[in-house]
Amino acid sequence: MKRTIRTTALTVGALIAALGLQAGSAHAETTAPRIDLRVLLVSDGGPATDAIAAELDTAGTPYTKVDLTQAGRPTIDAAFLADTVDGRPRAKYQAVVLPNDNPFAAGSAEMTALADYERTYAVPQVDAYTYARPEAGLQYPVYGGYSGSLDGVQAQVTAAGEAGPFGYLKGAVPFEDNSPTVGESYAYLSTPVAGADFTPYVQAPIPGTTKQGSLVGEYRHDGRRELVVTFVYNQYQEQFRLLSRGIVEWMTGGVHLGAARNYFAVHVDDVFAADDRWDTKLNCTPGDVDCTNDEGTPSPIRMTPADVDHATAWQSSHHFTFDLVYNGAGSVDQRSDNNGVDQLADKLVADRNQFRWVNHTYTHAFLGCEQNTTVVPWTCETNPDGSTKWVSRSAIDNEIAINRVWGHLNGLPLDDDELVTGEHSGLKILPQQPQDNPNLAPALADNGVKWLASDNSRDPEQRVVGPATTVSRYPMNVFYNAGTASEEADEYNWIYTSRAQGGSGICEDNPATTTCLPAPLDTSTGYQDYIVPLETRIDLGHVLANDPKPHFIHQSNLTEDRLAYPVLDGVLDGYDALFTDSTPLVNLRMKDIGTELQRRATWRTAVQNGQVTAYRIGATVTVQAPAGIAATATMPTGTTQSGHAFGTAYAGATSGWTTTTGGTLTLTLPSTAASTAPSTTAHHKAPAATRPAPHAKVPAGVTEQVPYTPDN
Template sequence: MKRTMRTTALTVGALIAALGLPAGAAHADTAAPRVDLRTLVVSDGGPAVDAIAAELDTAGTPYTKIDLNQSGRPVIDAGFLADTVDGRPRAKYQAVVLPNDNPFPANSPEMAALADYERTYGVPQVDAYTYARPEAGLQYPVAGVGYSGSLDGVRAEVTAAGKSGPFGYLDGAVPFEDIDPAVSESYAYLSRPVAGADFTPYVEAPIPGQSARGSLVGEYRHDGRRELVVTFVYNRYQQQFRLLARGIVEWMTGGVHLGASRNYFAVHVDDVFAADDRWNTELNCTPGDVDCPGGGGTPDPIRMTAADVDHATAWQRDHGFTLDLVYNGAGSVDQRAEHNGADALADRLIAERGKFRWVNHTYTHAFLGCEQNVTVVPWRCATNADGSVKWVSRQAISNEIATNRVWGQSVGLPLQNDELVTGEHSGLKVLPQQPVDNPNLGPALADNGIAWLASDNSRDPVQRKVGPATTVSRYPMNIFYNAGRAAEQVDEYNWIYTSRAQGGSGICEDNPATTTCLPAPLDPATGYADHIVPLETRIALGHALAGDPKPHFIHQSNLAEDRLAYPVLDGVLDGYRALFANDAPLVNLRMKDIGVELQRRAAWQAALQGGGVTAYRVGGTVTVSAPAGVAVTATVPTGTTLAGRAFGSSYAGSLSGWTASAGQPLTFALPSSAAAPGTTAKAGKPDKPGPVTVPAPRTRIPVGVSEPPAPNAAG
């Protein structure tokens, strides 16, 4: 179909008449409207709209949410959508997200106002999950034409138009998850475009029983409007949505918006140079650790070898990925003392030190919170005669930090001296035994210039200050520190996550909210590869696809013996590269850089929520104002400049990044290739605007979407 670009032929006077604006708003016929960089999100409480809103939250992209189920909500009319500022017509929203193509009652004036607004300002609309029907540019999904039903396990594909358009960052495949065969986790309406409709499929899947493919995501141009028509349901955790989320936002914003989205992955390997005690399959505890009553059993340490170092360096080279080695110097000192000065592991690691990143993990891995009373299981904080808690002293904490730093420097480790991971994240609060931080921790961190302190995301997920330091939460991988062999991992996993009647700990009976409970014990021979690896891979990859920069952590024991970590890490890295194009790589940051990213995000979100940020576009210029000291984040097309200078860096075909605000407006100049609002609707002789009166039918939402399987959100 022949297409030409529709120019902003409507005069300002016509805009005013269409929107019912005051007559005094007339400016100049050639004046471009102001379009605020904010999205209108209209929700009916369904998971699809909430998923898009979650993506905007993560990226730091502002939006206004209207809940259709809330009494007393604002009415969506011409005045709600647009007004004038300094005599210039203003569109208050650059995009509209609706639950479906028309969520309002028949002949709704709100839907009519939205349609008029979108036509006038060239504002696109996302139909988050809608029925395939002619009103959305698609044929009804009836037998012989389309399909309605589950897509669990189906492989969808990005079309050529999708790759050259908003989904160009994907390699092509969009696999739909099938986590639990007993649970319906997806539902879709697959159909082909109506004959003669200006409809471009971006993502398609095979129609069952036919050779044809049906649209799952496509662009429908009609009546001077543009809609992104999505005909499958999803929640914020599902991989199929996570793959498409960036493209949905880029499509509806034209690639110009506040906020930025990148995918991250970092892995910390704790206890390097030290050894980790081994799980005892007979005692169901770890001799040498605090979980064996009365110190039972004989410790059986797991420690990497020089061959394990060679494997790690080769693996890094093959995957283009750098591990963060979190080290305890005393482990090597003790090894040399016990073996006449020999330590092949340390010799090899030190020789290869430049191939890894290194983080101080304290000298002996001592517990730095309260003094532990380990004569009981679980342990308790020791107390003074007056009942007060006995705390590890400031001097003892400082010695652990400083001694390990000096040891690392003496062997030439390339350190960042302001990073620290305490043993077991100790010193920080740990429930139920120690509900507050060790009061001596903050002063000891100050003594040693620590600015970034690791915390455990499972118990301390929110970034916070501890003395002079800011926490960086880390995701624990469920690959146990006390397992060097797959059979040990499975045995401990079965013990923890099965019922008492099945020989397990019963933790799931006591706490049904535990996300990794097992209906029956795993097979010792196959359970690791068949159950644990896929689950841990999915969880970690889910964090990466959600744009979460927090690092994951494992232990040196997981790189030794059976090298249990590698199948999971391979699953994440190889799985990601099979899904994404080369211009959207996983970003692999060290701990302090992750801390800075999280800190900037928190400050930016606070500024957005406090109303301190305004941003708008007039033609090819974007103006952003933010409080002084707050770093501004934005995504813009390649070729954009900020005050005449380059901005950000390239990722997924766009530029994105942070820039400091001094409290004065920031001005971005977009390239001429970036179409201005109002020029992207179908052009030539515009279709005669028609009334939008027919509400969309109710759509099916299976339980696996409304209530995502718990392991998706675990960690």
């Protein structure tokens, strides 16, 4: 299918146009000022500026933070903002982020310096969350607008927003409403002041009227450009995550260091094995040390050939690939117990090229300390001298190597660099095992393992274990020991209800990390009505946060009631409803996720340590970084590096990693991008950035009004 990629207009174009220069001309390159690719973020400690800072951090975009609440902060004046380098004027920041349209006292010399700087260098300003008022190009909300909650409201990107910085969205911007008792959003909805050069990019209906009020819009006045945001948010809310890319692209003109994509990968653990089933009468799982049942054990859960057909058909319809994390002994045992027959393994091996495959060890053995399971919770066995008894290096070697051999004999398309140990064992597990098994790293070296899975809930930071680097995986809250929706809801009730409600009381004992349900779920409807929407929202939140870490479920979730699919459908279908084809989900295998995380960590360290400098002069972008480091940047489509196309297309731009040559990377912007002033595609007014700010009557009682932050 042919896809149309939109590109936003660039701030460099505004600068060149303002100086009366032609992009690409020798005269332009010799007289244009240097614009450093760094953002100035002025914070008042509120959630809006913190959210933008988090977005820049995650993408790897350099910024300087000035905290207005700190007494020893630097003064923002002309010298702080600009100087001269090699005889060329230098703007130290390509964009300015303020907590609102003017966070300084009346008559502030700092705001005057900022306004002069923005005019001189055509630097845009983001008002992270401001009250709707004429100084921001909007009418006071009391004049036919609205001030209040937007919980559950669906905002909409305007035609100008789609043609401009938010072109990666299909249009809908839903505002969260996760609790009927908690205010989650607050906004000022208003229309532009008469005569203001204001273009709404995102709007929502004004209650009680037929009008739309602006939530995000561009205000051009007095030779300056502002992105005016009139709703409060934090970095975790879906509405911000949907719009954050456009905010960054608007303020940088699509030319900045750092990059962001939307990722989703799903590992299916225990393939070929069977998972124990939750006992709804005993409220435990047979096989656990604290679960005994004299009346018999519920049947284990194992996929069937029909489940494989369903998985391959689902993948095809969703353009998605599972990573099957397998234990070969599961099939060997099945054949041993059934006269050599294992129809599931036969089907999976026949369809092996429909999936990616990862070694999960042969028997799923615990590879940390030797466990004493006669007590609850289990403890590590100890030697006579009190030291820990560890699973041996040879035992770990066998679990890795035998499973690998089994996989290769069956033609599985493995990558031998990758490993997921059973229960992520061998790595530290608090509180029982506060350190890695010292035999794990040598065994990984013996087997050439370079990427080792860890549990994000226990070990979220990427770290080195011998020759391997960890890749943290998000556990999805779809239980491994439930094959049906009623079993899932029953176990969920046990974990998340109080003792008085018949639950375990875990939520009462751990209120800081676990929230009790107000009442037990209906086991016939609770999974679909409560658990699925909650887990979908959590997982989609990871996707929208530029987070490549994989999620993991179990083979039991793909059989019987096939519990995983409603959540996965919610994530993928929900994503498709929000984003255009130019912004596809990125579905990587484990080693590629590990490489992405590793590169980010190296880049982030270099940026934070001041080892990266980047600037733009006319249509030329220069990045200076430690030699050999992989640099990441986002540029307009058509940008070249040494005459070749830079990066890959994503969300209407081009971005990617590239290694600097001798510590320097030079990029050339396309002439069309460098010569087009911002916002010319968004509206057809005459160039009006020099218009003065309009005046409007100030209504009684609002002269001192400041942005409102709900207590959530």
